[in-house]
Amino acid sequence: MSDALKKPWVLTVLISTVLLLSWEAYVMGGYVSPLILPRPVDIAVELIRMLQQPSTYYHLGVTLYEAVAGFLFAALIGVMLGVVLAKLPPLERALQPIIIAIQVVPKIVLVPLFILWFGFGMTSKIVIAAVLAFLPILSNTLLGVKSIEAGHRDVLKSLGATSWQRLIVLELPSAMPAVLTGMEVGIIFSMIGAVIGEFLAGTAGLGHLAIAKMNAFEAAGLFATIILLSIISGLLYFLIALMRSSFTGWHATADNLATAH
Template structure:
C-alpha cells in the first residue's frame, strides 16, 4: 500500500501541499494574533472563528439563511446559463446580430453591478426575485463570452469537409461546433456559478430579510467579527463545492478534452 500512496503524492503533490499550507496558515494565524496584541474584535483567532462557526451550524436559523442564498445563486446561475447559451449561439452563428447587439452587451457589462442592485430591489422587491436577477446579471457575461469563443474555435477544415459531404448547418453545429465549444462553455459555467453566489450576496447586502448576506450585515452590526468570518468560511466552502461540481460535470461530459490535455502534456 505504501508504493501507490508515494506514487500518488509524486504525481499530484498538491494533495499534500494544499492541507499543509492550510494548516501552516491557521497555526501562524492562531499564535500571531495574541503575540502581536491584536484584539479579537479586529482579527479573531481561528479557534474563535471555529467556535462561532460551530454555534451557527447548531442554529436552525442559520440553515434557513444558507438555503435562501443557495436557491438564489442556483436560480440566478441557471437563468444566466440558459440566456448566455441561447444568445451566444445566435451571436456566434450570425455576424450581423453580433455587430448589432454586442456593443450594447459590452456597455452593459462595464456598468458596476453593485450600482444596479438598488434598482433591482425597487423593480423586483425585497424578496428572492431581485437576488436571482442580480446573480444572473453578474454570471451572464463570462458564460456568454466563452460560449461565443468556443463556437468559433471549431476546426474550419472539419466544417468544410462536412459541408462538402452535404451536411447542413444543424449537423455542422451538432458534430463540430458544439463539441469544440464544450470545454469553453464549462470554463464559463465554472466562473459563472461562483459569480452567481457573489451576485446573490451583493443583492442581500442591498435589501433582504434573510440569506447569508443579510446574516453578514447582522453580525457586522453586532460587532461579531468571529461570526462574520464564520459566514465567510461557509461562503468559501459553498463556492468550492460549486466549483468542483462543475469540474466533475466537465470531466464527465468533456472527457476527450481531459484526455487530449494529458496526452499533449506527456
C-alpha cells in the same frame, strides 16, 4: 526536501497550519483585539455552533436557491445568445458595442436599480446573480463556437448535414470546454451577486446573516459565515469543474492522439 514535501497538498497543509498558528499566537499575544480579529479556535467553535442551528440552514438554502436560479437563467440565455451570435456575424458586430458597454459598467451600481424594479424579495437577488453570471458564459460560448475549424463544418456540409445537425453534432460538443469554463466563472459570480443583493436589501440568506453578525459585533460569527459562503461557492465550482472534466475528456484524448501522430 523529502518526497512527502514535494507533494503540493502536503505543502498546502503545512503553509495553512503555519498561518493559522501564527494567527492564533498573534491574537493571544494581545497584538489585536479579539473583537476585531477573533482567534481561529473561536471561529471554529462558532462555526460548529452555527451548524447546529436550523436557522443557519434556512439562510444557506435561500442563498443557494438565489445563486443557482440566477446561474441557470444566465446559462440558458448566455449559451443560446452565444450560439446565435456566433452563427450570425453581422448581428454579433451590431451588438458588440452594447456587449462591451455592459461589460465595462460596474455591476454593483445596477443593484439598487434591480431592487427598485423587482423589490426586496428573492426575485431581485436572482436577477442580480443572473446578470453577473451572464457575460462570462456568453463570451466563452461565443468564443467556443467561433473557434471550431472551418474544415470540420465543411465535412458535415458535404455530407448533407443541416444547420441544426451541425449545431448538435459538431458545434455544441466542440464548444463545450469553453462553455463549461465560462460556467465555472459564472457560478462564482452568481453567488457573489446573490450575496451582494442580500447585503443591500436582504431579509434572509447568508449575506443578510453576515450583515446581522457585523451589526452585532460578532466577529467570530462573521468569519464563520464567510467560511460557509466559501465552502458553498467552492462546492458549486467543483461541481461545474467535475462536469467539464467528465463531459469534455474526449477533447484531451483527441489532442493526445493528434500529437502522437
